[in-house]
Amino acid sequence: xxxxxxxxxxxxxxxxxxxxxxxxxxxxxxxxxxxxxxxxxxxxxxxxxxxxxxxxxxxxxxxxxxxxxxxxxxxxxxxxxxxxxxxxxxxxxxxxxxxxxxxxxxxxxxxxxxxxxxxxxxxxxxxxxxxxxxxxxxxxxxxxxxxxxxxxxxxxxxxxxxxxxxxxxxxxxxxxxxxxxxxxxxxxxxxxxxxxxxxxxxxxxxxxxxxxxxxxxxxxxxxxxxxxxxxxxxxxxxxxxxxxxxxxxxxxxxxxxxxxxxxxxxxxxxxxxxxxxxxxxxxxxxxxxxxxxxxxxxxxxxxxxxxxxxxxxxxxxxxxxxxxxxxxxxxxxxxxxxxxxxxxxxxxxxxxxxxxxxxxxxxxxxxxxxxxxxxxxxxxxxxxxxxxxxxxxxxxxxxxxxxxxxxxxxxxxxxxxxxxxxxxxxxxxxxxxxxxxxxxxxxxxxxxxxxxxxxxxxxxxxxx
Amino acid sequence: xxxxxxxxxxxxxxxxxxxxxxxxxxxxxxxxxxxxxxxxxxxxxxxxxxxxxxxxxxxxxxxxxxxxxxxxxxxxxxxxxxxx
Numbered sequence: 001x002x003x004x005x006x007x008x009x010x011x012x013x014x015x016x017x018x019x020x021x022x023x024x025x026x027x028x029x030x031x032x033x034x035x036x037x038x039x040x041x042x043x044x045x046x047x048x049x050x051x052x053x054x055x056x057x058x059x060x061x062x063x064x065x066x067x068x069x070x071x072x073x074x075x076x077x078x079x080x081x082x083x084x085x086x087x088x089x090x091x092x093x094x095x096x097x098x099x100x101x102x103x104x105x106x107x108x109x110x111x112x113x114x115x116x117x118x119x120x121x122x123x124x125x126x127x128x129x130x131x132x133x134x135x136x137x138x139x140x141x142x143x144x145x146x147x148x149x150x151x152x153x154x155x156x157x158x159x160x161x162x163x164x165x166x167x168x169x170x171x172x173x174x175x176x177x178x179x180x181x182x183x184x185x186x187x188x189x190x191x192x193x194x195x196x197x198x199x200x201x202x203x204x205x206x207x208x209x210x211x212x213x214x215x216x217x218x219x220x221x222x223x224x225x226x227x228x229x230x231x232x233x234x235x236x237x238x239x240x241x242x243x244x245x246x247x248x249x250x251x252x253x254x255x256x257x258x259x260x261x262x263x264x265x266x267x268x269x270x271x272x273x274x275x276x277x278x279x280x281x282x283x284x285x286x287x288x289x290x291x292x293x294x295x296x297x298x299x300x301x302x303x304x305x306x307x308x309x310x311x312x313x314x315x316x317x318x319x320x321x322x323x324x325x326x327x328x329x330x331x332x333x334x335x336x337x338x339x340x341x342x343x344x345x346x347x348x349x350x351x352x353x354x355x356x357x358x359x360x361x362x363x364x365x366x367x368x369x370x371x372x373x374x375x376x377x378x379x380x381x382x383x384x385x386x387x388x389x390x391x392x393x394x395x396x397x398x399x400x401x402x403x404x405x406x407x408x409x410x411x412x413x414x415x416x417x418x419x420x421x422x423x424x425x426x427x428x429x430x431x432x433x434x435x436x437x438x439x440x441x442x443x444x445x446x447x448x449x450x451x452x453x454x455x456x457x458x459x460x461x462x463x464x
Numbered sequence: 465x466x467x468x469x470x471x472x473x474x475x476x477x478x479x480x481x482x483x484x485x486x487x488x489x490x491x492x493x494x495x496x497x498x499x500x501x502x503x504x505x506x507x508x509x510x511x512x513x514x515x516x517x518x519x520x521x522x523x524x525x526x527x528x529x530x531x532x533x534x535x536x537x538x539x540x541x542x543x544x545x546x547x548x
Contacts, residue, residue: 413543
């Protein structure tokens, strides 16, 4: 396998090549850096290249493996981190023009964990400014410009993990770390035709990551297969005593023995509320794949609770608190999107009482969602009811459909996996999400893995 | 033109003078901050009105939700809702 071939393969495929040194970690890192520099820049997917440190890490990995100190499947694999993760020695811009020179003295916890696993950080990846914390309405709301979708470069990647989505789809890195507060892993994974996992809230430490919404932010892997997401999750999950939200327990990573005994709740979206017909068709075809495998399928519905308003209350109030230094200094006016310029005024609409009310609602929502998962092991639904939008689109007009499952999952901190489940006639990817109870990653991943064993959507690569 | 300075506002102004003299540094930044705040453009005014309107609708939906009185807010949030 050549380094160029390895960059479009899965981690599970390239790991044995690296282990036996048929594939050199140094040559692989060089290839990734070259592609990030050329294709990555064209796609507006790159925030910072980590050339020197990456090559040093790759040389160390190669020396270790040569000496028989192979650490596991991520050893020597190049990856990118969304630019809201602190990396010592590099700028950490949070995708925001007023923070282009921001630096931190310490690596984020996930970067430390990945370094322990031997993965090579080759670059910081572009993102929507402040992960969209002050709202945004165009793909251009980023210090690095609008991220181009590798499948159709006049289309968007979705956000806010836009560079992570583009870089994985385009074969610039072996995998990437993204973050999700509401949709920021699931949507770019769907738009870019990759596999992304939003873990349970608290499963992956957020130390060293930008805080947008303290009670909704999660970090997770974006990769080319479910199997890769499992490998990466295994490396980054775990308790961190310095992150107050970090769970003391982790999920058993081993898959449950019998995926076919699982009960799948099929959550169909109402096309009248918006969406592209081809997405709904692809989803129905995916449901047939599960039916063909004799899984227990039943139609499901979400509890009638205000998930989206609660998510809006959390994000607005918590972002106003998290970004107070930026707001009080007026530097929010240097951000690209006009929504951010008026955020100090608009955010005041959410009162303290609204925030507490959302907290009360969250308790009910958690209980009701938990009850729902007594009936179903997982819910499956389209990741996003739309195909990738044009770069120039007004997002409010182009993506008007509600997202109750995204809101419910993020407000309650539930895991979600997005897998490719088809393509439009125009060649744009379509995603399906699998959502489970908190800490049910093994079930969610098992369903995704079964689907990828039976389909090959995740094996398709864009021509660039 | 009739003066807008009423007896009451004059009294307030006079009452504020000693405090301003006693703590001029504290008084100054507020005045500067106000002066430095850029005037809103017409588009920004519209954006604010729209943003506030959208948020008001969302918060109204939240207020209408049937949440029993006394429901304990999830102040310390954990995704793990119950022991399994």
